[in-house]
Amino acid sequence: MSSTTTSLYYATPSVTVMDNRGLNIRHIEYCRQTPGETAQTYISRQVFDTAGHLSDSYDPRLYSASLTDSTVKPNFSYRYDLTGALIYTDSVDAGPSLLLNDAALRPLQHYNADNVRKRYEYESPETGRGRVTAVYEKKSASEERCLERFVYASNTSEAKARNLFGQCVRHYDPAGLLQTNDISLTGAPVSVTRRLIKDAASPDILADWQGKNADVWDSRLDSENHTTLYTVDATGAVLTTTDTRGNRQRVSYDISGQLSGSWLTIKDSPEQVIVKSLTHSAAGLKLREEHGNGVVTTYIYDPQTQRLVGIKAERPSGHTAGAKVLQDLRYEYDPVGNVLKICDQAEETRFWRNQKVVPENTYRYDTLYQLISATGREMASAGQQDSRSPSPTVPLPADSSAFTNYTRSYRYDLAGNLTQIRHSAPATSNNYTTEITVSGRSNRGVQSSLTTKPSEVDALFTAGGQQKQLQPGQSLSWTARNELLKVTPVVRDGGRDDRESYRYDAGSQRLLKVSEQKTAGSMQTQQVLYLPGIELRTTATGGVIKEKLYVMTMGEAGRAQVRAQHWETGKPAEVSNNLVRYSYDSLTGSSGIELDGSGAVISMAEYYPYGGTAVWTARSVVEANYKTVRYSGKERDATGLYYYGYRYYQPWVGRWMSADPAGTVDGLNLFRMVRNNPVKYSDASGTEATEYNLYSSNNKNTVVYRVEPLVFSEKFTHTFIDNNNARIYYPQASASGKLPYRSAEGKNNPTYYETVQGKGYVNKLTAEEKKMQATGEPVNLKFIKSKITPSSKQGLSTYEYSRNYLANNSGQPLGTMGWLGFNSPERAYDFYQQKMANEGEKLTFVVKSFEIPSGVYKAIAETAITEHMRSTDLTAPINVDVVAAGQLGLQSHHLDLINKFAINGSARVYQGDDVNQLRSIVSYQSATRIKHSPLRDSESTQKTKIKFRNLLN
Known part of the structure; x- marks a missing residue:
């Protein structure tokens, strides 16, 4: 870059203003197009409620307009229920949206700006596993339509022979029917058939899968089948x-x-x-x-x-x-x-x-x-x-008059x-x-x-x-x-x-x-x-x-x-x-x-x-x-x-x-x-x-796995994954909070709340809560969203941004969130089996997963500490009852980074027999080495190594 170009950026920092709670309330940027001109100030504003939830966001243009016109609305407004879950969003671009969940945190009803209500139906506990069975849609004064139907394979010899038991085998959707005929042992479909709805070419024909009769649904389909066949290897x-x-x-x-x-x-x-x-x-x-x-x-x-x-x-x-x-x-x-x-x-x-x-x-x-x-x-x-569209020049140009x-x-x-x-x-x-x-x-x-x-x-x-x-x-x-x-x-x-x-x-x-x-x-x-x-x-x-x-x-x-x-x-x-x-x-x-x-x-x-x-x-x-x-x-x-x-x-x-x-x-x-x-x-x-990365792998995300109790318990974990939107929540930081600790020698079975220096993400337990914890009962805690908002990502790759963000926020309060093997389904499966086999364990466990960009994972893997480093860092993650050497210990800035980049809708829960699927999920080892932090160099030869597919996206 020339010196003239470099001078363009003189005195144009990116500034973040925080309130006394550590919440980002202003973001200031300076825009200049030519060197020497006065930079224009761009101020973005965020407003938080008393619980620390983001309630309003303004971009620089609407914030500037709101200073002189009180009728100007923020770009986004958010409202939460009593548990802190987001239920209402109002956007000046996309309009309002309301999402209501049921007691199991599954989507129940959704209303959008165009007065469309979407309603979900699920299996009852008596007849099924709580899976979605239908999606209904009602627009304004029109009749409610059943836009989607889900049919699951039952426990028959034919279904089991095709590995279909418990799987959705017929999905009726707005285009017709998507039918899964066979599934491999790895869970990958090997035969799929698509049938269109009759008169699909007409935009006036709308799907409606009302009733319970599959023969009636099939009568609305075109007779032509479009079947695609796959063969897969042992990894899927x-x-x-x-x-x-x-x-x-x-x-x-x-x-x-x-x-x-x-x-x-x-x-x-x-x-x-x-x-x-x-x-x-x-x-x-x-x-x-x-x-x-x-x-x-x-x-x-x-x-x-x-x-x-x-x-x-x-x-x-x-x-x-x-x-x-x-x-x-x-x-x-x-x-x-x-x-x-x-x-x-x-x-x-x-x-x-x-x-x-x-x-x-x-x-x-x-x-x-x-x-x-x-x-x-x-x-x-x-x-x-x-x-x-412009017309092409034919034939291919051969003279100098073409351009x-x-x-x-x-x-x-x-x-x-x-x-x-x-x-x-x-x-x-x-x-x-x-x-x-x-x-x-x-x-x-x-x-x-x-x-x-x-x-x-x-x-x-x-x-x-x-x-x-x-x-x-x-x-x-x-x-x-x-x-x-x-x-x-x-x-x-x-x-x-x-x-x-x-x-x-x-x-x-x-x-x-x-x-x-x-x-x-x-x-x-x-x-x-x-x-x-x-x-x-x-x-x-x-x-x-x-x-x-x-x-x-x-x-x-x-x-x-x-x-x-x-x-x-x-x-x-x-x-x-x-x-x-x-x-x-x-x-x-x-x-x-x-x-x-x-x-x-x-x-x-x-x-x-x-x-x-x-x-x-x-x-x-x-x-x-x-x-x-x-x-x-x-x-x-x-x-x-x-x-x-x-x-x-x-x-x-x-x-x-x-x-x-x-x-x-x-x-x-x-x-x-x-x-x-x-x-x-x-x-x-x-x-x-x-x-756009045309010179490396097509896979741009890393799947993260974690073993957690089915019902949240402070005893085991200080965070959990929301299955609906792949977002992490964790308890409010407290000056008197305490972190899990055990002696470096590991000779004693430690208590969970030995005091260490600094602030932690575990609230101090009351006497009553300690009694609940001792009997294995879940302890109610107050959860908040991330308080550390990452700065602008503009101009940086995901990996570059993540490294800079982690470096700039490394002094924030420490956390003890441990992720076993991080993106290794095999390690998650092994750890799950250890937890379930532990005779003293009173909790029922599941394996949860979601996706983050691989550049984010790489940056975290290079900066996080592991359980093996317990002898040198008391905030390293631990497990009291089983050995889990090699798991990453995520601190608050790691969690904030994941919260920003978690892929919506990617979360999944493995429980019961579903956990066996983890044994057939492949995880790749890239030839690119992670540059370990000094704390982790001594562990680079451990048998459990971090795996990831490097994409630098």
């Missing part, structure tokens, strides 16, 4: 996938669990190699991979930061198509990992209209690491883009809303500005073509934060679950409208897309059915099917996204059948250069930072028309929107169409795209910005 990893049309994908893994090869067999055709070989470094980073088309990709990393600095894809010497460097991307970063420059050294520098057009992109950021300027090249024919330089600048408000995109390409006079109008009372925003008045913006959204118009006159309809149901780009009086509609499964993942468009006096209907490993695409005109295309989507293909196209009918003459298309990604996952099975170039694309196509060339228009995966590696619909999984994205305005369903996981602004840094971050599913 999928080895082969046979899709519903008989095509087979096969993969292999090396001893560390990394992909080592993959193959595809199109039905009635010989098997072909997709990934021929892969090589990784000792740190688990990908170094080299060779695909079935003979193209070799090599990776270069900075030796100090391990950041990717080079990707080269080439046809090597001896290739049948001739040796050629196809792509040679070089990356430059600033110290915190923001990308400053990307250069493709495989492309030529060109000259046109007295300008030098270099194949590189440069980027500039403000002190909040928001992208404020980008330069690059675009096609000379490029114009202003909206929902319409020109462009500059884009971006402007944001205090809440991080993108408010302006200014585009300039002087050589072609392609100059324009896109304005975004943002509400003055929320972060809802629309392109100024819909309105220029902030006071009118909120009316263009539903109460739950879903945009109601795409462009003027183009309406959007949404389901009761806040899923995009239908887009109507053309409305006709007295005739059928053009429209695109969608249907989703129980997990809100798109299963069906139907596009209807009037062409030459008749309606053309294009339908896509998304199934595991394959897309079934049909095109009909006037009700007559003209084309049937099956697109095989490879699940494991290394760096490339690989799609094979097989036509049953209607194959274009210009395209060969069974065409395999290798799409090579950029740092953020965008589909760049596309090659065929022989290594020849099919197409090439470059994108503006927030989306939109800058360069789009292909060897034929027909082949270009069948390219659906583009920016960020996502599918672009006919509407111009990109489908990400949980949300749709508008690239021409750099905003999401709806509020983030994951809440504040990515900040208070629920419409902001990837923290306004689309060069560094991508979003895999539409819920959270992450650094």
